[in-house]
Amino acid sequence: MSTADKLMANARYVWTCWKVNLAAAMEYRLSFLLLAGMMFVNNAIWLFFWSLFFGRFPVVQGWELHDVMLLWAVSTGGFGWAAVLFGNFPRIAGIVATGHLDVYLSQPRPVLLSVLVSRSSVTAAGDFLFGIAVYLMVGDTSLRGMLLFALGLLISGMLFIAVMVVAGCSAFWIGNAEGMTQQLFNSFIALTTYPSDIFRGFVKLALFSLVPAGFISYLPIGLLRDFDPLFAVGAVTAACGLTLAGTLLFRRGLRRYASGNTIAMRS
């Protein structure tokens, strides 16, 4: 089978998984709408808090309410598409530690891809729609603006997936890393929803290196408001580099994986 054939076969597999995930979510239509709607309301309440905050402090380190709204649009939108299409990315540590990787190893598809696409987060659909709604409310809807926003969503979603894949791979070496990666996940999400400029010194440096949440939280300024080519290139490089690193790390980790002989069905 040539590389092009393999790629096509994988693309067909991913497409089928997405269709099955959507059909499963639609089986409980009311529950789907309620959960997605709740996430939409959750995000809206956070923006309500920010509107109260900026009502008192109109400009904080150069950030205005408009910028924070776009930050939420990019962050929730990016997280939304990532969790709808590749919903297992925050759960890799648990899957590895509990031996549930066996199910995916038996399938004739790339293991990491298979793990990622086998689940779709229902609530994340609300996040994605929220991101789009906020962008349509306050964003630049010219063609250039839309393309930049789409790039922002792509970078943001890729970083969410890549960071959690890298963190999840730690389970191959240290075993039960579920609690630790869950904390990292929550902290990473929190960091992507606060203006990056409130942090200074070492913490700010860490935001653009160790915990690359800064590449998401600076997107409204560096990509959407005052396009900074250097930042844009840095963000794209970070997203692609971490995705590659996550893939390689997972492949390396698989060599250490010891099966738990778990008999399970994908549901």
Place this chain on the structure above:
Amino acid sequence: MDGESKRWAVAGRKAAAVGRIAFRHQLAYKTDFAMRGFFLLFILFVFIQLWSAAYEGDFSKSISGFTLKQIVWYLVFTEALTLAAPPLCSRIEEEVKNGDVAIRLIRPQSYAGYHFSVFASEALTRFVVHLAIGSAIAWPFVGPPSFGYGWLGLLALSAGALTVTFLLLMIVGLCAFWVEETSGLYFVLQKLQFTIGGMLLPIDLMPEWLQRVCAWLPFQAALYFPARMGVHFDSTLLVKQLAIQIGWIVLLGLAVSRMYRRGVKKLHVNGG
């Protein structure tokens, strides 16, 4: 001792015994404590950065009666109270779903009373631990919590605040007797506490119209009252806020009692 007071004394001893067991149970889950502690440290660090940026690092500036130091300690108190509450709604929901509620109902202790004993024991332990963790990060950044009798005010109002929180959670949890799934309602309650309860922003900093709305709701009694009193002690206001808390406890207590009596008649448990 007459029959009635004997009955109350026995109920008190049962509640204390359940509370002791819940306390010991908590000590067994040190990792859980450590995880919550880490998250508290992290979120307070982010808040300190945010408010320092908003005040431009100026410790003398006062906005709506709050200096930077007071805001940061206010957030330590609201976070400590918020994270103190155990997941009561999900516990009741699980009991209804898996049938464990049948075991609870036949025990010689009131259903709400049992949950209150567990809640009080867990919440008080967590509150003290979270206060210590919160102080560990706030102190180096903004200095010691030297607010006169503030600590006294905080402690005086915290017991009532946690009771109001318990009753609000109980109302949502008891909805499981009718609808089974309460996560959506809990979610709404949580967000109301975050915003109009004053967890993220003192109510004094909100617009006038919203402050008037908040004054008529129970959420401020659960977070804002003790946290504000902690950084702004006022003995006259303390008495008024204690009275408001008692009023809400009576009102919400009646609602819980009525809901329980009606809900338990509707409950059908198979097995358990």
